Amino acid sequence: MYDVIVVGARCAGASTAMLFARAGYRVLMVDRAEFPRDTLSTLYIHQPGVALLRRWGVLDKVIATGCPPLDRAVYRIADIRIEGCSIPVDGHRAAYAPRRYLLDEILADAAVASGVEFRQGCTVTEVLSDDEGQAIGVRCRTSDGGTTEEHARLVVGADGMRSRFATMVDSRITTEHPAATCAYYTYWEGVTDRFELYEAPGRWVGTVPTNDNATLIAAYFPQSEFERVRKDAMGAYMEAVRGTAPELYAKIASQTPLERLHGTGDQRNYFREAAGLGWALVGDAGHHKDSITARGITDAFRQAQLLVDCIGTGLRDPEKLIDGLEEYAYQRDEILVDAYHSTLSVAALEVAEHRLSMLRTVAGDQELMDRYFATLAGVIGVEEFFTPDLHAREELTRP
Template identity: 55%
Template sequence: MLFARQGYRVLLLEKAQFPRDTLSSHYIHQPGVALLDRWGLLGDLRDAGCQPIDQQSYTAPGVRLAGFSLPVDGNRTTYAPRRFVLDPILAAGAVAAGVEFRESCEVTDLLFDGDRVVGVQYTTPGGAVATDRAWLVVGADGMRSVVARRAGAGNVIEHPRMTCTYYSYWAGVPAHFELYERPGRWIGVIPTNDDLTLVMTYFPQAEFTRVRTRVEAAYLEAVRATAPALYERMAAGRRVERLYGTGQQENYFRKAFGPGWVLLGDAVHHKDSITARGITDAFIQARLLTERIGQGLHDEAALEVALKAYEEDLRDEFLNLYQGVLNVAELRPEGRTELLGKLVGHQELIDRYFSTVSGACSLDDFYNDELLAVLDQS
């Protein structure tokens, strides 16, 4: 969509047939909502019936915080749309900008001229093999990116898997954006479309083999032991879909670009979903990439400079967030809850803390003189 708005011809190949769901925590933080607003798509999301979210809480042994992230460009309300709602909205926005959109087309290989990528090979909805050429191939094809694999984009930063997660959807369970933690467990609760509530449970990666053999029992026990009041709400409601989950919560930055190709979203950078950063970060990357390239796509030297700057942007924008996610994904809240307990009674600091997770406030800005004064008093 953004490339088309800059005047470029764009072909968008989508493996799925819409509407289709996918593994996702759904949540769009304030910076992501602000970009949807800037791009003119936020109204479509609201019209799709996604519940607005304007309250957040975090509960752990000895501490409970309630508040919400600071706004970004005037947008404080957030949303957690199902992917079969969000993805068609994004695709429709692209088509409206002039993109040629083809569904049920799975990219299987890249085309090369020497060491430069010049296009893709893919299967059509009828099963035939087709090719299309392009000056730039953008691999926004997820954690198992074919573009990354065929281009040889190795990991430049990598950490072991930290958690595994299982989740489902519940009717009759009213909620805001709720987070619960105890050693070894994390529960996320998010309202979504159709008056349903997403309840996600997180376990240490070391427990994945055990949990996957008794998913429902482990899921319910995690909620009961971590968030008893939520467990009671769930008992009064009903689960309306099966349990979904994964143990493949990879943590990495990949090489972002090469001759004729660039990576975006989970293809270039993936981290544990425990803080629900994926969608928001992909939107930010789309903005960074298209702004860096600007009108210089067909100038080889200018494109090289732009892609190198984009790669540096990824480190600048996301490395601190990445480290923060890994800290949370350790599922060892003791040190964090000691700090957060000192924020109780200081609403502005609570909101600023939530803003560090959303990306509305940097960690450097959070650790300001006001916070240091509160910590010193404690």
């Protein structure tokens, strides 16, 4: 019998499994995929996520892959240019954006090195429960076509936005909003060494430098345009870059992309119940929001650390386990709800005049610009950024 079974071995699941193993628990991690394997992702790890990688002792391995430190950011909208970097977290200021087939393997290897048993090509077909409805394990189909059952005190679902695990444990959606955007991206050689954001009415373009001198360039469109865009996705993508970020377009117009164009219109926004009797959800399985703010990886790390902290030493005590899961469910929502609503606001792709007024006040003041990027990264809250002083200065600049 295991203490914990984790279903899913990407950034949320591998982090969770690793941390439970380091806490002294016997952990099994399963994933239906064989690693390494790529996945749709904006790649970006905000400063709070980088701080956790450093705390866990794996940041050096991420850096060793050659992904560059992203310690300068630029945001362009209308006639406004904001340039700076988030304030530091635990003394570390840079963000990173490793390719997912590298990051996920690093985390899975760290989990195994911490004592986790990892079974690849293992698909969970059922969550086992006792007569009282408490999750007690999983039934799996193995890569050779066989079946196996494993039991644990806690079963954690980390199998992504389309989580089958969440369905199996009947985790209810508690908050949900319609998809607001669709997104397409591919990789280009060189282009920039900065994290860049460009916004125009109905459009959002971002650059994310990553491994091997490649830059991910993503373009976002309103969800209402998805059916039109998907008919000529590459044409729509290039036109979005040209119209929103002409200087960026000039750098790629004569290039051939390094990979095919990736895209999705499945930009779900929801919270599911985070925990129940003998089970918990981490990462996109329990909470997902539009990828436009690139919070997914960082939020997955935060949830993994939070779950292990809330359970603490109480996993083998049934009453303490219940209390820990309830605390995790409460804190997860408290920690993530503000970023959820701010992401919905960004994903609306609306350029409001009051926001332009605020940004004009921020532009040119390095402290304010750095605090603005700290807000985007989740280092400080929106209420910490919108201080009475900022509002007063904005009033003075209005005509």
